[in-house]
Amino acid sequence: MAETRWLDAGEQRTWRAFVAATQRLFDQLDRELQRDAGMPHAYYQILVNLSEAPGRTLRMRELAAHTSSSRSRLSHAVARLEERGFVRRQTCPTDKRGALAVLTDDGFEALRAAAPGHVEGVRAHLVDRLTPAQMAQLREISETLLGG
């Protein structure tokens, strides 16, 4: 095996700051959403994605792609959301193998109630703390990472 290319001091400092900053940010948003809406950020993202889809419906496969989550983790989350009455699962009428997730009216209401507080959190912990130039840099960095 080739020699390990260890991180140099600068790369290491960047990596550790990035890990700590993202962990703290997502922990804060999780705690706030849990307190105010009784759900973690991953569940909120599922509701957002369904709310924007035609007929508030997505194939489970599409929903997994939209939320960057594994099929097994998504299945678990959707099952919890179904127990809460926020999502309904049904079989796709044109493709028996394609399971669908549908946002219910209660799910839509839960999302509408949670959204203002969540947006305030995203502003307070991220958007309002960065300059417009830093926001542009963060977008370019994120899109570079997603593009590969």
Place this chain on the structure above:
Amino acid sequence: MAETRWLDAGEQRTWRAFVAATQRLFDQLDRELQRDAGMPHAYYQILVNLSEAPGRTLRMRELAAHTSSSRSRLSHAVARLEERGFVRRQTCPTDKRGALAVLTDDGFEALRAAAPGHVEGVRAHLVDRLTPAQMAQLREISETLLGG
């Protein structure tokens, strides 16, 4: 309550790209560490922090701060690492209320074995995909978020 300051289109695009990019990155690193070392990234971080402490020992409270994790999540992780024989918990000799976590020799060996593959992952999924200028921007952004 004041009117909600919704994200504008640009802020929304940045936020969503950032969430998707960080989720994908940490999922990849988790999967790789799980496959190669049988532990998620959060456990790896615990071992790294202990390995760098004097006597490979930290108070649980310090370890929670170093790894940006809640006390309950950390307790759970340290209990799992103790079962694996990688960490040993003991009472602080000078402060009966202060629980200590100590990295064992087996834990140190597990870390040494996992490190080269993990560093390759951090390079492949982040460091090598960004320009030096982007790495500098990411550091500044992360340190700004941590500084508040």
